[in-house]
Amino acid sequence: MNRLLVWILFACVLIGIVAIFIPYLTIPETTYSDSPSTLETIIEGKHYILTQGSQKYEFDLVDPEDAPDPIRTHVILGFNIMNETKTYAPTYAGDAITCTNCHFSAGNTLGGANNGISLVGASTWYPSYSKRDQRVITLQDRIRNCFERSLNGKPPADNALEMIALIAYLDWISHNVKGIKQMPWRGLVPLTSKHTPEKDNGAAYYQKYCSMCHGYEGEGIEENPPLWGENAFNDGAGMNDLDKLSAFIYLNMPYTRAPFLSEEQSLDVAAFIISQPRPTFKK
């Protein structure tokens, strides 16, 4: 009898101990979503420390030139396509826009002010469900979307050399962040202001802060891409969405200096740009 009691007691203590540790076993899942991420950069924006709850990741952004021999040719071609889409992917590109115009430094940045839309980690984000397409899409599908909408161009097939090169390039710039579950630099986060956009104010801000580079008619000047008109992104592009365009402008424009438009001004300019004519997305 006594022995039985001892066993029961022992079992209770054991269960108690296990119960105490259960929360610790699940900590990575539960804490990183509610605790904010902090991202520190050291050594010329190449070496990063990302802290999320109790998780700490350290990684470098990689140089396309450092890709090893077996993949190097493809990585470099992908990098060139990102930077000069029309020259290196003439069959699929639109006339005036390159991937880098939105994904600055060929997407090899961690977003934030003036760093454009990051693609570091893109290889780990797909396949995934796309609300716009209402189905699970691959990374190749997502790239085709940007060709057809953002560049108003044509979609390369999975086995096209240009596609293989872009995938190799994105794999290469993603390989150091593979273990990170939630990457805070991904995507354009909508602004929080509840301001109702005024496109007439936006037109005035556009002429004052943007037209010297993008042209009075949004047509683009040399390296500065068009924002509307026949050579611009089409009406099916992510940039034609008020949330995304205003967030992009707020963080990234005017281009050569620290961005200074308020959230409200960014919303006004974005509404003005979206109200202008552009190609229609044909599907």
Ligand code: HEC
């Ligand atoms: C100093 C010149 C300059 C100014 C001023 C400037 N931009 Fe840009 N903008 C650029 C360049 C250059 C790029 C492409 C960046 C790259 O390729 O790395 C760009 C990219 C863009 C893009 C994404 C590409 C595209 O074709 O859609 C948008 C949108 C944009 N700018 C909007 C604006 C708005 C709005 C303003 C004014 C608030 C503005 N820009 C002011 C030079 C400028």
Ligand code: HEC
């Ligand atoms: C006119 C601007 C623009 C151009 C040019 C552009 N993109 Fe994009 N791209 C976007 C926007 C906007 C998103 C969506 C970002 C978001 O979800 O917040 C995006 C998303 C992506 C994604 C998915 C990123 C994610 O978070 O899932 C990939 C991959 C991508 N683009 C590749 C390319 C490639 C390759 C090119 C050149 C062929 C290109 N893009 C040209 C604007 C552009």
